[in-house]
Amino acid sequence: MTKLLRMGLAGGGPGSFIGAVHVMAAQLDRRIVLAGGVFSRDPVKSAEGAAHYGVKSWTSIDAMLSSGEVDFVCVATPNDSHFAIAQKALTSGVHVMSDKPATLTLAEAKSLRDVVRATGKQYGLTHTYTGYPLVREARQLVADGVLGRVRKIVVEYSQGWLTEAVSNKQADWRTDPSRSGLGGCSGDIGTHAFQLAEFVSGLTATELYADLGKVVPGRALDDDCNILLRYDNGARGVLIASQIAAGDRNGLRLRVYGEKGGLDWRQELPNTLTLNRHDGPTEVRHAGSSYLLPVAQAGTRLPAGHPKAMSRPSLIFTRISPIRSPRARLPWS
Amino acid sequence: MTKLLRMGLAGGGPGSFIGAVHVMAAQLDRRIVLAGGVFSRDPVKSAEGAAHYGVKSWTSIDAMLSSGEVDFVCVATPNDSHFAIAQKALTSGVHVMSDKPATLTLAEAKSLRDVVRATGKQYGLTHTYTGYPLVREARQLVADGVLGRVRKIVVEYSQGWLTEAVSNKQADWRTDPSRSGLGGCSGDIGTHAFQLAEFVSGLTATELYADLGKVVPGRALDDDCNILLRYDNGARGVLIASQIAAGDRNGLRLRVYGEKGGLDWRQELPNTLTLNRHDGPTEVRHAGSSYLLPVAQAGTRLPAGHPKAMSRPSLIFTRISPIRSPRARLPWS
């Protein structure tokens, strides 16, 4: 019997969206077990969370980290505490899997990088969409030169759920600068789009020109982002992210164009990847198929045509070092 | 802390497809825990299965049932043992969640019905596709009269994976009459299509005319099925199922037409339901949306636009009684 990794959850109590997702995802492959958590800053709510999951709760992050009962901490709190919890965990010898953003400022990010290097512990950010088999396939196709040199990237993340002024647990912290940090839509979903484009293309953004809007009256953070980019090989990019795209649901889409063809992937149809060849028929690849590249096979649990569960989305450990520095690449900085 | 249901798995050892699916699904909501299982008739393989899941294995079904450590047994063995295991479990006071088919013959099915009634235990069949939120929505829309009287049903389940003569664990038992029973494609996936049509329409098939083919040379069971049906309200139906539809993946699709419009649902795009109205624009409903009917809301874990995990597909307990009797409605009988 393989030894299970023991996960401690920070956040994820009653009303949380992502906490339950992390717990489900963590257990999919029976490699990780939820040992317990600090499910809320409020001890009563934390106890409720523990009861919901049938595990123990600690009264503080410090108590959890020093218990010796968790191998890594999964940070699912609002943005403002990500850095502090991660720093504590790493210096306590506990690995970290953190929701993005890693920190609220560039200075903190550099500091975190130094802690990671000094402690030698693992640190990962849950850029969940990179876990899809066909995103892996796309990345490998680009790396293999199937598109030739990449010339253009169009990435969108379009949601409509903040079209009106709303108040609920999910909306409140995301629109509150004191908990969310400098970025609203840009930080919440623009970062996913930004990271996905770099992940698949293998390029690094070096310049950008952004038009960030606070569209809904009274909103303190951006809820609509339109950004022109340049990548390190000279390719142009467009990043469109919105939370006021009324009627849209979770429209993350990436298109990468090269000299020989273009790739098109949509999160709402995640199990197909379209490869438009410049000089031939369009090719559509399906998750779960035997013709996929090994990187895509590795992330698949079910045969083709079966909607996939989350494909290990929240548990992809990626070393953060080196954190790249150009200020320009952080839309909200 | 809610008391967890303890599940014992019958089957699902190394190389199994559905066993792992059941285990993942069972644990999604943290209401069920895998207590252990008899993962294979071969004790070595069974032990391997237990090690994989980090649980115990019993040496026989009888031992598992009499252990007092399982509240229900999940039957994921090849078809020929479904009935015997279910019967044993029920008479041992253990509830049953069985893969379909319930039995290999109608006589056995009637006998099973009697056992269910006599023991008063729960018995469910994993007609998994009925667990999708939008299948529930569709059923309710029909029940609410949105389509008017149902006049026509077209249901398809089209796969291509048995296009050629292949030999592997999945293919072997499904094409072997001694383990699969009388139905090949008809029993394996035709039944899903058949059941889905009845489930959503609320109708019962009363007559059918079937053209079952053994297309691949040497195949002992049907691999292609084309069936005309009549339902109890006079509606006509067409059921198309195939495992030699080369290039298709898992193409389950249901269309129900009534006097006022038609519903269209596809398993490969399970989170949208299309309602074509006779006298107005087409309407597309999205899983996770607040405007859905309560039955659909109940089966949803994530907001709109996020691919859903399996929606508790394999754990929908439905009483089997009464098993309806007309021989005509069992395509393989």
Next chain:
Amino acid sequence: MTKLLRMGLAGGGPGSFIGAVHVMAAQLDRRIVLAGGVFSRDPVKSAEGAAHYGVKSWTSIDAMLSSGEVDFVCVATPNDSHFAIAQKALTSGVHVMSDKPATLTLAEAKSLRDVVRATGKQYGLTHTYTGYPLVREARQLVADGVLGRVRKIVVEYSQGWLTEAVSNKQADWRTDPSRSGLGGCSGDIGTHAFQLAEFVSGLTATELYADLGKVVPGRALDDDCNILLRYDNGARGVLIASQIAAGDRNGLRLRVYGEKGGLDWRQELPNTLTLNRHDGPTEVRHAGSSYLLPVAQAGTRLPAGHPKAMSRPSLIFTRISPIRSPRARLPWS
């Protein structure tokens, strides 16, 4: 300057749907000119039709045929007069392009075949959907063996416009046995589906089992058809046609499955052809692309991505001889 073919129109007066389509289509390539017509049995309406098109009208079919001013007649009248007009034209030395059905009975069809042979004139039926570039491509791919031996055909033609009892020029003659003949839905659109399947597959249907319904109360002809077929190479087929598929528009779709893959074409998305390969990615071909086969190139006027005009749909001259005889292949006979 190329000599233009002079077309005489029979039918197609005020309120006609197909007359105007034929006139537009005939002129697309400037190879044909509308010389005039007998636009209605009613001389006043015929004159109205002539005025609409800016051409002359004759007072009778005989007058038109003997005028020496038409090279061919385009027969766009209700079904009951197709045969008589065609026979007259052929024996007058005038070529014929007729709407389907060629005749109302098999005996008439055989008689028509004899007239075609005796006169040596051209006779064509407007099976319009065979004119699409990608239908031509599909046919050639099958002929080239890309699918291997054809094993299964699923063809559908699903409309909803006769969901209710309606009365208008289009509906009235189609639901009236005295003008439409023995077939309602089967003759009006089932024939298109039937012919398309044979055209693309290169196979001939030899047996069928049909369930034709008169679903709307009071309807005298079938409005819903569900048919199982066998083709001359042993392949199975399913033909579904309906005019009471509420909410559907003009859903003609053809799927052909062989040993190596399957083709999928939809009339509502006519400029893409999907080729699902058994052992590789799906391939999507686009009308207007340079990689298409010559037969598809020949039928294209615009570059890829521009919706195509009608692709000369109604003017594909095909010799009718030999009219194949098996009664079984005429769904309405």
Next chain:
Amino acid sequence: MTKLLRMGLAGGGPGSFIGAVHVMAAQLDRRIVLAGGVFSRDPVKSAEGAAHYGVKSWTSIDAMLSSGEVDFVCVATPNDSHFAIAQKALTSGVHVMSDKPATLTLAEAKSLRDVVRATGKQYGLTHTYTGYPLVREARQLVADGVLGRVRKIVVEYSQGWLTEAVSNKQADWRTDPSRSGLGGCSGDIGTHAFQLAEFVSGLTATELYADLGKVVPGRALDDDCNILLRYDNGARGVLIASQIAAGDRNGLRLRVYGEKGGLDWRQELPNTLTLNRHDGPTEVRHAGSSYLLPVAQAGTRLPAGHPKAMSRPSLIFTRISPIRSPRARLPWS
């Protein structure tokens, strides 16, 4: 019999793409007849064009305009002669239907405006995509307030045909500044996207920030455009146009988001219009349906589900006055 408008064609000779399209479109409704043309600057080629169409050719634009045989001239020449031909025609008392761009510079455009006003003749630009029934529907839905205030527009026009350095009649003049003017991709298709966004939204662009690229080595004009916009009501916009989007065909797509929902229309699927409502199911409208608004009904010739011919695309007369002046709104100026 209605008097037909006599059209004279400038350009459109052998090898022309758009000339033949204009001729087909002009004749669809039998309101216009091609009287003749000056099909090329080369008299031999012009005569070839005339022979192809079966009409006369004139030896010069002046001769055509003074012949008294044309009511309007259709200008289908390369961009550099649009202005001169239009000016001559208007002052000769002949109406003008011109391909875009109207002129090569803003100064010429203002001068043209003055000529239109002084002569009182009709002048139209063939912004062809505004002729689609569902584009009309979309515009009316916005005007009717169905979306509420418009907040965001995303418009794309993505082609891949200039992915490589190519030389042919279509490519040559479009990539040659002396014939095409200052704009490459921006002028050729960016203008369509720009105009479509204003046409449907009813808004006027007031500011823009453009990143125009000459991606293919040696190209003299832009072949990739990425533009951020602001509209007169404060709405943000993104315009993406490209001719190096390898593998794309003719991907014109418009999304308009307001306070209550969003519209989505794609030129490659022109007969559906998607209306995503913020608080309800998605609505899909189909061309040819009786529930459409009168503006959409007016532009439709065929019932729903039949691919539409060109919907009078090239013959929509729109007064040019007033030409709006802000330099900012001309991407290529």
